[in-house]
Amino acid sequence: MQMTFVIFLELLPAKNGEEPTMQFLLEVVEILTSYIRKTFDRSTKVLDFHHPHQLLEGIEGFNLELSDQPESLEQILVDCRDTLKYGVRTGHPRFFNQLSTGLDIVGLAGEWLTSTANTNMFTYEIAPVFVLMEQLTLKKMREIVGWPDGEGDGIFSPGGAISNMYSVMIARYKFFPEVKTKGMAAAPRLVLFTSEHSHYSIKKASAALGFGTENLILLNTDERGRVIPDDLEAKVIEAKRKGYVPLFVTATAGTTVYGAFDPINEIADICEKYNMWLHVDGAWGGGLLMSRKHRHKLNGVERANSVTWNPHKMMGVPLMCLFHFPAPHYTTSGLLQGCNSMCAGYLFQPDKQYDVTYDTGDKAIQCGRHVDIFKFWLMWKAKVCSFLSALITNVVPIFSYQPQHTNVCFWYIPPSLRSLPDGEERRQRLHKVAPKIKAMMMESGTTMVGYQPQGDKVNFFRMVISNPAATRSDIDFLVEEIERLGHDL
């Protein structure tokens, strides 16, 4: 049978659809495994860059437009090949562009199974195995956070931003439960605190939830990007003096750009003193809790009232995979449930034959919820505590000085700027160097790394290592590539 002559109507559930279905799926798998092989092959480029207008015009027959004629399955297979060809190989050993990199084979198998099972996390009824896996895994993760017997609650959410939003929501519900029914008008003017280096999702949450971004107060940091606890206390006192109510403090464990770890214990002392909710955003740095050697960077995390932890970053789990935990002393009272539940009768019937406390869907702000647990559970089964060792022990000691995390931020100074004195002209020219090198790097497709300005610092590169496939030679390659591309700027 030639796929050329087969169209979707011949696939299952069609009568006699089994053979074409199996043939089609195996051809898809052939395309995917070929892609996987190339992803780990350093002679393959990281990307084959084209501008939006080029891709929209159609390159070598790759037509992105939605047509009015159905395509044959043969053409669908060609579309699959082209989609991968013009994409970015985020699992390539020389892809350093994001906090989430790498392609874990066991995790990938977990994702394929999850798509095939195609179910939804809201009830035990239709996801019995996944709901239990989520429960057991959350408990294990809470034990690692350091909460006694792993007691407490938690939920997987679609990303760190939503997870941080959950934390603000349950903090508000804890101190001002009447906001759920009466709105923000029922609370005094509430203020939130977070590092000037913290992730922008805290700001998104304060806008979305009705606090307003002006009521999110940014905290000063030291030269390595860590919150200065005295600055927090001063700003809390100042807010109280104005008659505002300090509600919520985020301590970031692993900031996005510098990889800085805020001093959790000192921040926790201040939170206790002023009766504020302490949230630890460990989206990026939470993975270090798995490492005996490095977990001290999160000392005090067990004092948090909620924690965000993102295994799709440092732990290499495929996107998305993100936990949100409220601390156990808040969960005995069913805080997450209380905050979000609306008890929809059509989903959460109380008169089912099984123990309906396993219908965890009403804790979420979502209704349908993607199954993000399985890939993580499967990776754990395969790897256990050696999980991170492959990463952390291979990665962090590459550096001869003591970084806080695997972020390395640096400028490349081209020869033409080296003799220029410090000053505005040098700053302005240096600001343009990283974008120019990045553009050339993407055109040549050999490697990818991020850059950004931060505070008064002009554009600099942020090199992040979270990919188990990356070796010292790949890092050397990146440095040489930057030199090669930037030498004549």
Place this chain on the structure above:
Amino acid sequence: MQMTFVIFLELLPAKNGEEPTMQFLLEVVEILTSYIRKTFDRSTKVLDFHHPHQLLEGIEGFNLELSDQPESLEQILVDCRDTLKYGVRTGHPRFFNQLSTGLDIVGLAGEWLTSTANTNMFTYEIAPVFVLMEQLTLKKMREIVGWPDGEGDGIFSPGGAISNMYSVMIARYKFFPEVKTKGMAAAPRLVLFTSEHSHYSIKKASAALGFGTENLILLNTDERGRVIPDDLEAKVIEAKRKGYVPLFVTATAGTTVYGAFDPINEIADICEKYNMWLHVDGAWGGGLLMSRKHRHKLNGVERANSVTWNPHKMMGVPLMCLFHFPAPHYTTSGLLQGCNSMCAGYLFQPDKQYDVTYDTGDKAIQCGRHVDIFKFWLMWKAKVCSFLSALITNVVPIFSYQPQHTNVCFWYIPPSLRSLPDGEERRQRLHKVAPKIKAMMMESGTTMVGYQPQGDKVNFFRMVISNPAATRSDIDFLVEEIERLGHDL
């Protein structure tokens, strides 16, 4: 090579990891294709039910606990088989339990590819093809909604609940943009309106965003579950009389239980008269827009200020796949961007070499965002406008009377109740019938259908057809099964 002796450390990126990796993935695919074959086989059960404590104790060696010893890949494959064995076959022709059912083979291939590409929607830089596919698809969908030239904006979100939340957020931003910076204190007392039959996510959004559930006013419906426009107008006038500001009205196109379609045009007239935002929640019924014969049920949708539309329900796309659109007259002003953007420098650098308007991530309340577009794009390529015909034309005309959608709600009255006069005793006994039948149905594993009470109606079954694999004989089977199980109650 035997997988028994292979552990994850031998997989890619390990040296010589290619052979074990390919072998492992092909064995996974063998498990998945065998599952797919059985899913469409009516002699297979829909589920093999066990209570939570039974699964937690471990059945036939299936150990859900996270151990401290890594497992061999052979055992990982066994875990995969067991996970599927004890799950629920949501693609089975006799699974009628949820609005999202079915297993589309092309969509599934799309999901496998998406997991393999393992990238993130926030920038064009790392998802060039997917970002363009999203843009083109959103435009096509807006054309189908009926907005001239498909102009406007939109975003994929992780579920209908988040999509409805977006709508409330941008409505607030349109009328009271200062709430973003100053919080809800900057606005007067705002009220929202929605059907008493609408989805509970509107209530979740009013709690989360700081309006308060008491400021969400429920509208009365007629005997078929449609909002009564006069009741909306009366309640708007009443709210204004109290000094509140009516902000936002949801019209539901396809309610969750009855499948009712609110009269959009009449509601739009009232929204225009009182200057309120009109949101159409077409999560369930939006699919009818693809059908010439049935789209009249959404007449007036093009007058909406925002629309939610969920192709993972009526259109059979694998979970999750959900659009949110603000209407074009609001998007020329960049409303979605204005409402949510925080301009994080490390992701959305303005000095990239390509057209950065394609970096759409800052419109979202998420940071990382799963690639939900590809499966839909691929399904469209394969099926085009015949997309829904397989569903709609096969499904809706099954019924001899004129239902509004594919929801059919009914009681099964066992013989023992048939001679009982109407009254409290009969109601109480009837209330217990559906849960009992459902419990037996799950134990026998032959089929699945949902039930719930609604208003003053005691528990009744809600039969929903959205699975292209279901035929008339499967529906007959369900009816016979309910009779068989319920006859002696």
